[in-house]
């Protein structure tokens with residue numbers, strides 16, 4: 001059985017994330033996809049203001065709303081994971097350490113790391129890219145505005161390139177940044193969010209322009 005690690009800030013999780021996971025599950029017949037919100041994303045220092053607890057709760061709701069019966073004939077389970085929870089002293093969470101832990105905790109499993117095109121194209125900025133590519137096979141899903149047609153800037157060896165699998169047919173034109181802007185402007189953005197996540201955001205007053213002012 002194979003498992004995939006799907007990390008991100010998930011601030012908030014949206015239909016693009018779920019679409020990416022579905023596409024990967026179908027293409028690679030994955031058993032479980034772990035959706036793991038990151039405690040402190042090294043490439044976005046101080047930019048994530050929504051708490052880890054809220055992001056994990058929203059990821060759990062998104063996973064619950066999208067279980068196997070919704071994914072057709074494929075049986076992948078979408079599971080929320082706190083493996084990338086905040087570390088003592090607010091230390092950054094490095095994916096290389098997280099994949100290392102996955103490998104130790106699930107030794108017999110075929111491990112994939114699932115990412116969108118924009119994330120993968122920034123791989124050279126990540127800690128220990130060589131070891132990252134050795135620790136897991138990578139599934140890279142296309143994203144509007146980020147072409148996967150030329151991976152040469154990444155300088156992958158032939159052996160590394162063989163561990164990178166592209167899904168180039170996805171076109172989910174959604175980002176959490178855009179969602180946060182819409183939500184701050186008072187739009188419920190229902191079309192881009194799982195129903196339960198939209199409700200959580202509303203009930204907890206998240207992403208309002210000035211949620212602390214005057215309340």
Ligand code: ATP
Pocket residue numbers: 007008009010011016017020114115116117118119120141142143144172173174175176177178
């Ligand atoms: P933000 O705008 O805050 O960066 P985001 O929409 O990019 O949010 P992240 O939590 O940063 O979401 O992304 C988590 C992972 O999901 C990353 O690997 C990212 O590339 C991928 N991803 C997110 N949205 C899409 C999308 N629409 N298409 C393809 N991949 C996506």
Ligand code: MG
Pocket residue numbers: none
């Ligand atoms: Mg992003």
